[in-house]
Amino acid sequence: MKILLIKPETVGIFSFTYLVDHEPLEMEYLYTVFTKDGHEAIIYDRRYEPISLKKKLNKEKPDVVCITGYITQEKLIKKLCVAIKKYRPEAKIILGGSHVEINYENFYDSKADYLYLLSGLDNMCRLVKDIEKEDFSDIEEIPGICFKKDGEWVSNPKIFETPEDLPVPDRTHFYKNKFRFRYLCFKPLALVKNSYSCQRNCNFCFCTNRNGGRYACRSVDKLVDEIASLDVPAVHITDDNFLVNREYLKEFIRLVKEKDIHKKYLIYGRADFIANNEDIIKELAEIGLALIMVGLEATNDEELDSYNKHVSLHENEECIRILSENHIFCAGLFIVHQAMTKEDFKKLYKWIASRDIIPTVSVFTPMQGSAMYKEYEDKLITKDVTKQDLFHCLLKPEHMSVRRFTFEYYKLSMGLAFKNRKSPLYADNEYFKGMLHIIAVILLKIKRVFVL
Structure with a gap:
């Protein structure tokens, strides 16, 4: 067929x-x-x-x-x-x-x-x-x-699965188009899938419900063998949290050294693991770990508890310090919520700007499929799924209008982007190429309004 x-x-x-x-x-x-x-x-x-x-x-x-x-x-x-x-x-x-x-x-x-x-x-x-x-x-x-x-x-009922049975993907399409695939300065960038679901239960994330809510990952030797086979300088291991088990990571480090693999790695990881395993982070940095996307989320313990993060502000601070000292980009992920005041937005900017973080700020979004969706479903301003992109205000702000909240959010995001404009993460960006890309996307979108 x-x-x-x-x-x-x-x-x-x-x-x-x-x-x-x-x-x-x-x-x-x-x-x-x-x-x-x-x-x-x-x-x-x-x-x-x-x-x-x-x-x-x-x-x-x-x-x-x-x-x-x-x-x-x-x-x-x-x-x-x-x-x-x-x-x-x-x-x-x-x-x-x-x-x-x-x-x-x-x-x-x-x-x-x-x-x-x-x-x-x-x-x-x-x-x-x-x-x-x-x-x-x-x-x-x-x-x-x-x-x-x-x-x-x-x-039909779902079943528990393990990624151990996944084949090594045929990357013919990737190699034909690899100049397109990147994460900021890391290019070409390949993806490697290593696990299903997540072993944590943050209430704003629906990834924890995948695979029946049960976490499973591949054996470390299969992971390293696939990485070794890739003809690219950078690899993103797509686990929702790669920093799970010390022994697994030690074996990963050993095999990467044994096979003499030289690549840059991008991963997702939790702040508490980083804060409590400084030695492992140092060893990962030595074999090429270059960037960790960390859900820091908030700047006080009360908000962190409300997200069911099981992480403290002290651990967040330690995480930032450890990554900075080991020259690993801390791609910190933060949430702005509808109870924030204008002063709260200013405080958040100052807190982030005073630390060694490359931030991404998202709007609190009760994502359909997450544990908290039912709690907020009746309070949503809109149920338009195209707005569930983490950049739209879906709940009525408590201290300002939706328009003002949106303004404060984009002012915060643009201010932080401007502050970090000289970061090495953005050093390799070609602005002329970026403008051509935007024009091409706009033309393609216009075309597909008339011809899908």
Whole structure:
């Protein structure tokens, strides 16, 4: 069979920057297993490919179309499904990804034929095999899929999975386009998937609910072998928290040294682990750890407790110190919330600006699928999923208007960006190229208003 793998265009403000862009790793995994099973798979990355969906469907004539996406792309994904059924009605549509996995009922009103609610690939291959043979006698036995029966959606139970069974992805698409994939000055940048879910339970994050809420990671030797095979200078290990286990990290360090691997590493990690394991952080820095994205979130213990972080302000301060002393970029993640006053915004700016942090500030967002969503659902100003991008005010501020809150938020973010404009993280950025990218994105968006 011929299978079209669609990576939808980015929705929102991030579509206008070329400074952060990642390879479509989920589609590369599907490409790998489908081609191994004898299918012809084609990756259609709509972030860059200007060809319209209609022309792509007419050219490739796929039997199956797979689409992935994030919560902000939900409306777009549904539009793509409608267009696929219009131009290629015989094609079966399978939707997957983190948003579908957690909030699959949102897609019951879509034109999709199947929803895939797992991270592993074995059961996806089972589903595609049934479609190929047109034999669905075992469809109710395939874990983690939704399908229609007598016009009604049926959801098969999910199962616990481990990434240990993931294949090494075929990165043909990546190497053809690797000049596009980067995180600020780290380019080309490859992604490596090493775990499912997260072992913590921060109440604002829905990642903890993935894989049935159970954390699982690959053996360290498989992780290092994949990294060693990559022909790139920088690698982003995509775990929601890579800093989990001291012994695992010690073995990671040993194997990287043993195999004489020289790369820069970007990871997510928790402040408490960094604060309490300074020796490990120093060793990681020695083998190439260059940047850690740390959820610092707040500047006082009361707010940290409200997010169920189980981290103290003292640990945040120690984390910042340790990363600075080891010359690791601290990409600190912060949250502004609706109880803040104008003075609170000023205090937050001063606190961040006085420390060695490259910050990203997000607006408090009760994300659908997170533990706190039900608590705030009735208080949301809008339930428009395109606004759940962490840059929009979704709850009524207590001390100012929504417009004023938005102004204070962007003033804070722009002020911090200007303050850090000379950071080495931004030193390699080409402003002319950036302007060309913005123009190209605008033209592509205008085109797709008329031709999807």
